[in-house]
Amino acid sequence: METLAVLPLTQPPFLPSNPMNKDTGFPSWPCKQRSSYSSTRLNCQKMFVPGFGEASPEAKASKNLHNFFNYIAVKIVSAQLQSYNPEAYKELMEFLNTHSLNDGDKFCASLMRESSRHKSLALRILEVRSAYCKHDFEWDNLKRLASKMVDESNTKLMREYVLETSPATEKETGK
Numbered sequence: 001m002e003t004l005a006v007l008p009l010t011q012p013p014f015l016p017s018n019p020m021n022k023d024t025g026f027p028s029w030p031c032k033q034r035s036s037y038s039s040t041r042l043n044c045q046k047m048f049v050p051g052f053g054e055a056s057p058e059a060k061a062s063k064n065l066h067n068f069f070n071y072i073a074v075k076i077v078s079a080q081l082q083s084y085n086p087e088a089y090k091e092l093m094e095f096l097n098t099h100s101l102n103d104g105d106k107f108c109a110s111l112m113r114e115s116s117r118h119k120s121l122a123l124r125i126l127e128v129r130s131a132y133c134k135h136d137f138e139w140d141n142l143k144r145l146a147s148k149m150v151d152e153s154n155t156k157l158m159r160e161y162v163l164e165t166s167p168a169t170e171k172e173t174g175k
Helices: 057-084 086-098 104-114 116-136 139-165
Strands: none
Touching (some): 057 104
């Protein structure tokens, strides 16, 4: 039988020293007590997410989407150029070989300053990423797919864990 060691816990610096509300017995932070309802109701509509500094998780995700839209725009523009302007396509591919697409704004700023031909490519990329974001990206589909992926992944991980930790035989599980 396993024994668990008990480690003393120190108070994290971001929590108040007395987090319990004496009147309700509930934590007083990060939720605020509603004054118009009974004294035991709490006003918690969103989860508090520690560790993001001044940016929210949504702001971090939007930054990643911004860079992703730049990547998509480069793919669209390069596909267009490949069919009707092979010289510009070649120039864009050469630039891509020496510059990272990880930061979309930095990529476009460097492309603009490369030459006047590259400037027109950069402006086209900016135009396409804006149009794609505003008109073509399926935001509702993103939310649906992300939620579905989280649910399926959670179910799979929990199922695997239960199978690993339970003494069920292969005959019982059908595997």
